[in-house]
Amino acid sequence: MDAFEYRNKTLFCENVRIDDIISEVGTPAYIYSKNAILVRYNDLQTAFRDIDTLICFSVKSNSNLSICKTLAEAGSGFDVVSGGELFRAIKAGGDPLKIVFAGVGKMDREIRYALENNIFMFNVESVAELEHISKLAGEVGKKPRVALRINPDIDPKTHAKTTTGKKENKFGIDFTEAERIIRQSARYSSVDLCGLHVHLGSPIYTADPYARALKKILAFIQKCRNAGLDIEYLNIGGGYCISYTGEDVIQPKDYARKILPLVKEMQCNLIMEPGRFIVGNSGVLISRIIYTKETLHHRKFVICDAAMNDLIRPALYDAFHRIWPVNSNIKMPEVENFSKAILKRGMELVDIVGPVCETSDTFATNRALPKIQEGDLLAIFSAGAYGFTMSSTYNSRPRPCEVLVDGDCYHIIRERETYEDLVRGEDL
């Protein structure tokens, strides 16, 4: 949980009581710890410091300007997948020379925007895209660095919807096609083809899929070099896991132990694109109980004011998030395993749901929770990554505010949306 801990039965973020923040900003609210974000960034940097490594924070995981600024100031680069993310990264103070641009469907206007800003590298996902970038770069007399995103056909053993490196996925270029591109690289005279990129999916709970992919890539780099093309950069993408349950998970040094020897053998500079690892456990979503209700079938529902529009991961991926009252006499278990609910005295099994008109608007089913009542606050943990960024205004629900805690202080880093925000730009 990183910077979130219970002191005297109430939840704190760093040195600030969650209760105090909520009494000012209301609910639902995302609350992040600046220190946790920086500690995570530094952990990764330390684990991989043996070789020249550029960490590009994956903006899709949390694109708030203040979060990006925090990371930019720490020296981070950025992994973007759209013109909008590039805009955010630059606005937050990101150095364009540390920005990599991925995605299967870059549009010409986004490519031009990236060229204007002289970003560090395009991660290219198809021949068609390579042709577009080469043509557009030629038109403005530039020669951008390009990495081919390889689809190595490796199963990262994660959720099917977040698996990206298998042959049936839309991402990347298979080795046969990549070899053809390398042989014909002279055709793309307005790009500097100097890198390879791979992103297998996320979250990935062992280093093995990375190692297996890198072994295949190592052989391919040799082929490139034999063909006279030097591959200077290897981008291994993101996907580094976090603990959603409190159980121990693999740490950066464990990934590094398996990945670094292979990258050293390749003699490449390393780029990585972590998102979740840096921000996932650095943020919580706080929600207030609106009602509780029990059905004739003895099913007890806790209805809270956050919903699937605020945090869609449970609805979309059946993702597990720990949930516990902000104030509780019962200690949150160190480890909570979704397959075994531990019911102690004073607890009950409940379904935690939101107000949206969909059955999938469920954060947890049959979850053991201390008895709670209307008005109580719940903390939904591990919500710092793919929480706010995947939020929507479905059911015309204004999006939550976001708060960044720094030691004893906190700042609202995004205002809560209003009804007026919901209709902005619409015409009658």
Ligand code: LLP
């Ligand atoms: N690089 C590329 C090319 C990616 O597509 C992604 C994530 C990342 C890096 C960062 O992955 P991370 O280190 O954050 O795991 N919305 C989902 C995950 C889908 C991520 C898509 N791409 C979730 O809520 O778990």
